[in-house]
Amino acid sequence: MIEISEILNVPPYALNKIEKHEILTKVLRNLTQYHIENCDPYKRIIESIGFNAQSVNSYFDIPFLPVRLFKEMNLVSVKTENVVKTMTSSGTTGQRVSQIFVDKETAANQQKALVKIVSSFLGSKRLPMIILDTSAILKNRAMFSARGAGILGFSIFATDKIYALNDNMELDLARIKTFLEKHKGKRIFLFGFTFMIWQHFYKELLRNNITFDLSQGILIHGGGWKKLIDEKVPPREFKNKLKDIFGITEVYDYYGMVEQTGSIYMECECGHFHAPIFSDIIVRNPIDFSPVAIGEKGLIQVVSILPKSYPGHSVLTEDEGVILGEDNCPCGRLGKYFNISGRIENAELRGCSDTYASKFR
């Protein structure tokens, strides 16, 4: 049996399709069996579709839970007293949020995987870090929003760190200036959520006609594009504007979700998201959920070897995307690389029953 810890020692983009398939199949098969034995609702789901984990020859065949199920119910595979933190998805007002229950072991593995992935971009040396957010988000240490979890997870790469925004989400210019003075000439790591960066950092500085020299900086951001696309800011423009104002050239987006914290999909120099060896994406046809060919758009399923305290190792998202290739990205990283097209739309149903939002109560 392969231990997750062994895989965590392998460089994150070092396995080719065949090697990765073999490892993921073994680990995910065992995880499926583990969750069947440790999470009763999961067991009932698996039994209801007559699935047998032992007969799995490919992780493509492992059932996936729709991500919304984590909003509808509590799914947990450890005793409640072993849950060290509960993470929630961001979700807009009025929306239900996912609740993800994490124990010590899963939390540690999430952190290890994140370190492996991110340090392959940042380098192994820790850097001065500016968090483009507020520390207020971390007030409650037992309940983590996706934003809080992200900030905390990425903070491990910092030698010295500051939050760019105060508790009222206002830019703390003095603090940033002092920090930049102090670390003049050094490489600076900047981290934040795409929309927050745009709204509270970029736009604010632009409005006040202030700029910083961040040409030595490297920015990693995530959290999705929904709000920026509403504001008609496509990824390319986001990058260009940041470059114009701060001279920052190293800007990397990542794709991830609270249901699979840690095993994130980093954007490479070519602008493609990459699956590390700890996780993978499968793009499925919405009509029959069969995997589609490279280049075809479909629903994104994500698998990850990390979720052990909750059955989130195979999840069907509500995002659509396209796999662009596997093992052959010009950046040199092995594994699948892909683009995200966006969130699927709500349907306007006919009929007289209560409105869409109130379904599945």
Next chain:
Amino acid sequence: MKTLNSGGVVIHMHQNLDKISFLAPQNPDFNSIVKLPPLQPFSDEVISLLSQLSHEILKDKAAKSYPDVITFAFWCRKASLISMKGQYRSIDDRIGRGVIFHITPSNVPVNFAYSLAAGLLAGNVNVVRVPTKDYPQIDIITNAIIRVFNDDKFKYMEKYVTLLRYEKDEKITTFLSELSDIRVIWGGDSAINEIRTSPLKARSFDVTFSDRYSICVINAKECINLLDTQVIEGFYNDTFLFDQNACTAPHLIVWIGNCEQVLNAKKQFWEKLHSFTQQKYNLQPIQAIDKLTSAYKTATAIEIKWENFKDNLIVRGEINRLVDGIENYHCHSGFFLEYTAQSLDEIKNIINNKYQTLSYLGLDPKEILEFVIKNGLRGIDRIVPIGKTTDFTLTWDGYDLIYTFSRKIFQYN
């Protein structure tokens, strides 16, 4: 602030009325509306008005792309109305109650038209709140209504029909409720409760059409002989045509027969439905995800075996035990629970007042009626063959609309 009189009650017109947009007529005078005389049910005036409306709709080329509009137009053709009238023996001693305020559902475009027509046929003055959502069907029917009233022949009846729209507004609802003798509410349970906070006059009452649950019962043995394209299309129209989201759409399919018969019937039925659906139905990704989420959520709560989904068009699962509250495990867009029974009697314990339509194939409707009565069931208001669930009739949700919307005058003999 204007005031107006209605049966001795002074109604204060609130400034919020500015927020109402009137579809027809443009500037209704509520003062005179409440004084209009009610009519006898199925009066000649109303029959010729509605048949003219039918004519106007059918003349409109735009109506042709909307089967629901065409169905309504056919429903209120003269011959059809006469035949409805024929089913009522004693209406001579009846007269409309006065003003009906109809609050119609936001996601069935033509529902307002049926509600209005029933109100008119019973002899009432009608104020209809139509959905604020822009449906071409509403425009087509509204324009036809306007054209009918533009005809001098029908001008005098214009005030019997007021069509209006407003975004949720308690003050407007209260104003319109205060002038009504009957308030008809179509909508979800929470919407009904919200509207009920607006008081009615002492003699007035609500007729509510809330969320319901419907089932289909199929005699497996008969099914094999009866299963033709018409049945499949009928079932499709009962379900997929309205995304299985109409109250009349079955969610639980009860198969009656022995194991072998049922297995055989199910196989044929679902295969045929699947190929029909494949050609007709456009499944959105979110619907597939909704169904998968519901399927899994259901599995965590009750014992169920989901059929191996060939694709996501039809999601169905077999249950071996009918538990209370089975009606809570439903979805839409092609999501079915199935149960095999030896006889209809097996399902009596789950039926509560949520249950509306029982559609059937290969069963005697008289026996189903007897089943409801004999067992003293609180639910099942409609017993209709497969394919007829969405047909609107003047008996709906357990109410005879003509009787409910009219006043019976007692005469001493």
